[in-house]
Amino acid sequence: MNAPTAPGPPVVEVELHRVVLALRQPHASAGGIEAERDIVLVRVVLEDGTEGWGECPTLSLPTYSSEHAAGAWLVLRDELVPAVLAGRPASVVGHPMAKAAVADALLDARLRTRGRSLAAHLGVTARRVSTTTVVARVGSVAEVLEVVAGAPGGVKVKIEPGFDLEPLAAVRACWPERWLAADANGSFAADQIDRLTAVDALGLAYLEQPCPGLAGAAVAARALSTPVCVDEAADSLDAVRAAVDLEAMAVLNVKPARLGGVEVAAAAVALAAEAGIDAFVGGMLETGVGRRAALAVAGLAGCTLPTDLGPSARYFSADLTDPVEEGTDASLAIPTGPGIGPAPDPGRLEAATRDRWVGRR
Ligand SMILES: [Mg+2]
Structure with a gap:
């Protein structure tokens, strides 16, 4: 930076x-x-x-x-x-x-x-970033498969105790080679890790926040071979440092707003890169204002995995800004105009x- x-x-x-x-x-x-x-x-x-x-x-x-x-x-x-x-x-x-x-x-x-653009300010040279589609919690495995069938690239499926192995195994059975990750939003207690050992065999790109907190992530990281991603627990630069020290993660989900802004987020990406930890920028259902700012961070070289920021149309009929649009290759453009993005x-x-x-x- x-x-x-x-x-x-x-x-x-x-x-x-x-x-x-x-x-x-x-x-x-x-x-x-x-x-x-x-x-x-x-x-x-x-x-x-x-x-x-x-x-x-x-x-x-x-x-x-x-x-x-x-x-x-x-x-x-x-x-x-x-x-x-x-x-x-x-x-x-x-x-x-x-x-x-x-x-x-x-x-x-x-x-x-x-x-000056945010991308230039952060030293980002990439023009576009690859994205994944997040499959929000739905009622049935069939609904998960329906969303995945319509998604253009990799997918991340929301799971929780009781809705874990079955949807992921179903996706894997239909699309053996597809980029696949899962996010539990900290819903498994540390003593429920055993439920996730079967998920370990599915070749997930990562399992996001299986258990709550940094301590929970560290327990999961020791128990599972799937790379564990820290999301909710990474709520400050100090927390990211602690996650590195605890060996609680192989992947960091960088949410610029939760970390305190795009410049703090860029520092978190640098910290992860220094520790040899993969990183990506995660979405917070932002409007075009926050979404475009986050896209510049997602273009940093330390963001080694696809962002889960999506196009505006995935969330809103009408965004507050010109819509963020997805390319046919499941990628999003990094803004090049002055400032963090359009007003x-x-x-x-x-x-x-x-x-x-x-x-x-
Ligand atoms: Mg998450």
Whole structure:
């Protein structure tokens, strides 16, 4: 990564948008069901008039991590944004996704003032990244097979105790050579690892967060030959370091917002690469704002596995930005324009905004 962005003109205004976007279909995992996307967008305005956007892709309830949209809104409005406007650090523990929205909005504005893309800022030279399709939790093996049949490339299937070996073995039986991974969202207790030993024979690219936490991942990594991937437990750079030290993972799922922003995410990718650990960028059902920022991170050389970020159309009938589109080779383009990606379309943003707040210096 290049040197940190030099401070530019001060921030004079910050606007928060609480946005609710309909999902094409409810997204289900072992953590729960999201029927719609309820997120916060941050818009910063610099003294020279340049604006920047950042996305806080929390879920509507704290089922996936300890953050959620209503809480992020309050933390942003009452703590993080006043600190930015006053030009002082905020004393907020945790809340990486809320912090990421501010950090990425600031970075977006600073890069725009220099006409520089996030990819160039991170030293990314790739133009496109390969993707996989995530098969969200569905009711039956037949439904899994139906989704896999329609997916263009590799697939990652959500599993949980009682819905584990059977769907994966069925996919493997139909497509013996297909790139296949599984994500348990930490749903297996450490003493349920035995249930996963049969999965070990299926040649999965990785098994994501089989058990909760770093300790659970370490138990799984010792018990299984399938590469274990850490996702939920990688919620800070310190956690990524701890996962390396504990030998808890062979693969790291880098979620830029959960780590605190795209620059922290790039540092996590570098840390994994140094430790010889494969990495990829995982999606958080972001709108086009956060999705494009994450795509630049996914283009880093240390991201050695396909991203599970998907095209906008997989999730939304109408994204807030121009849609992220998938190529016929199951790849997505890394944005090359200035900043972290395109700003939201004003009309679509207006239609999706449920609450708005503005703070000024
Ligand atoms: Mg996951």
